[in-house]
Amino acid sequence: MTEQPTTTTIRVGGDAPYDVHVGRGLVSGLPALLPPQAKKVLIVHAPTLGRKANEVRETLVEAGYEALIAEVPDAEDAKRVEVAAFCWQVLGQADFTRTDVVLGLGGGAITDLAGFVAATWLRGVALVQVPTSVLGMVDASVGGKTGINTAEGKNLVGAFHPPIAVLADLDMLDTLSKNEILAGFAEIVKAGFIAEPEILDIVEADVDRATDPSTPEFRRVVELSIALKARVVGEDLTEQGLREILNYGHTLGHAVEHAERYQWRHGAAVSVGMVFAAELARLTGRLSDEAVDRHRRILESLTLPVSYPLGRWNTLLATMQRDKKARAGMLRFIVLDGIGRPTVIQGPDQSLLFAAYQEIGS
Numbered sequence: 001m002t003e004q005p006t007t008t009t010i011r012v013g014g015d016a017p018y019d020v021h022v023g024r025g026l027v028s029g030l031p032a033l034l035p036p037q038a039k040k041v042l043i044v045h046a047p048t049l050g051r052k053a054n055e056v057r058e059t060l061v062e063a064g065y066e067a068l069i070a071e072v073p074d075a076e077d078a079k080r081v082e083v084a085a086f087c088w089q090v091l092g093q094a095d096f097t098r099t100d101v102v103l104g105l106g107g108g109a110i111t112d113l114a115g116f117v118a119a120t121w122l123r124g125v126a127l128v129q130v131p132t133s134v135l136g137m138v139d140a141s142v143g144g145k146t147g148i149n150t151a152e153g154k155n156l157v158g159a160f161h162p163p164i165a166v167l168a169d170l171d172m173l174d175t176l177s178k179n180e181i182l183a184g185f186a187e188i189v190k191a192g193f194i195a196e197p198e199i200l201d202i203v204e205a206d207v208d209r210a211t212d213p214s215t216p217e218f219r220r221v222v223e224l225s226i227a228l229k230a231r232v233v234g235e236d237l238t239e240q241g242l243r244e245i246l247n248y249g250h251t252l253g254h255a256v257e258h259a260e261r262y263q264w265r266h267g268a269a270v271s272v273g274m275v276f277a278a279e280l281a282r283l284t285g286r287l288s289d290e291a292v293d294r295h296r297r298i299l300e301s302l303t304l305p306v307s308y309p310l311g312r313w314n315t316l317l318a319t320m321q322r323d324k325k326a327r328a329g330m331l332r333f334i335v336l337d338g339i340g341r342p343t344v345i346q347g348p349d350q351s352l353l354f355a356a357y358q359e360i361g362s
Helices: 027-033 047-062 081-093 108-123 134-140 178-194 197-205 216-235 242-247 250-259 266-283 289-301 310-322 350-360
Strands: 008-012 018-023 040-045 066-071 101-106 126-131 145-150 153-160 165-169 332-336 342-346
Touching: 008 216, 018 216, 027 047, 027 126, 027 165, 040 047, 040 081, 040 108, 047 066, 047 101, 066 081, 081 108, 081 145, 101 108, 108 126, 108 134, 108 145, 108 153, 126 134, 134 178, 134 216, 153 250, 178 197, 178 216, 178 242, 178 266, 178 289, 178 332, 197 216, 197 289, 216 242, 242 250, 242 332, 250 266, 250 310, 250 332, 266 289, 266 332, 266 350, 310 350
Parallel strands: 018 165, 040 066, 040 101, 101 126, 126 165
Antiparallel strands: 008 018, 145 153, 332 342
16 A cells, blocks of 8 residues: 555635645544534444544544534435435434534445434534545545435536535545546546546556555555535625536436436446537537547546437436436536636537437447
C-alpha cells in the first residue's frame, strides 16, 4: 500500500459551507467535526458495514457521545419511504433533538437516505457523511442533494440539505471489489468530460493504476472530481443553472435505472447515458466523431456498458418525460460542445432523440 499521510481539504462554499476531507485514517478525527452542542449521533449503515459502523460508534462513545446504529437495506432498497420511516422511529424513540447529528455510512444510496432523514427530522438536523464507495465519495455525499425513490421514478422525493462535513476516508475502499470500484468511475469520468480533461488523460494513460485506490493517480482523479462538484454546488446548490452540468448522462441514465428496477449499478446506467448524450451532440453538429469514440473507448476500458436494447426506447422516453430534470414537460439534456464544454439542449425533437438512441441500441 502506498502511504499518503496528508489530508486534502476541499471547501464547498455557498450559504452553508463545509469541508470535504480526503485522506486515510480520517474516521478517528470524526468527533472534532461535530457541533459542540451535539449529544447524540445516529449512524445509518448498510448490512455489510456492521463492523465499520461499530468502530465508528466506539470512536464516538469514547468521545462522550451517545451513538445509536440503524441498519438499513443495501443499495437502492434503502431509498424507500418505509426505510426513512424506520429511521424516524429510531430518532423519535431516542429523543433526538435539533442539536443532534445523523451520520451516513455507506455508498451513495445510504448517504442519500441518511441525508433525507436528516433533512426531514425536526425540519433539519446536522448531517455528516462518511461515504464508503467511489460513487459516494465523488458524487452522492457532496452537494447536499438527498432523496428517496418512488414507484414513479428515482429521487423524485427529496430535499437540498448540505452536510456539515464529509469524510472521504480512502481506507474505506480497500476491501471493495474491482467491479464496485469500476462502477463508481462513471461519475469520475463524467467530471472529466464536462470540466476536468486531466481525469480522462490519467485513465487513458493507465486504467489499472487509475482505478487502484492505493495509487496517487486514483487519489488525484477522486480529488479532481470532488473539487469540481464543490465548485459547482458552491455556486448553485439548488440546480437553477450551473449545477445542471452535473446531470451529464443522467437523463437517460435514470430512465435506464428505472427500466431495470434499480438492479443496474448507477454507474452502468450513467455510462449508457453519457454515450447517448455524446451521440446526440454529434447529430446536432456539436461533437466530433473522435470525441464520441473517446467516450466509448474510456468507458469500455472501465468495463462499463455503452449500449442498451433498441426495443426499450418508448419505455425510456416515457420515464424521461416524468423526470424532475424536465421543465414544463420539456426534456433537457446536458451535451458537450467539445470535451470540457457542457451546454444544454432543450426540447429536442423526438426523431432526433430516437436517431441518437439507435446509435447506442443493441
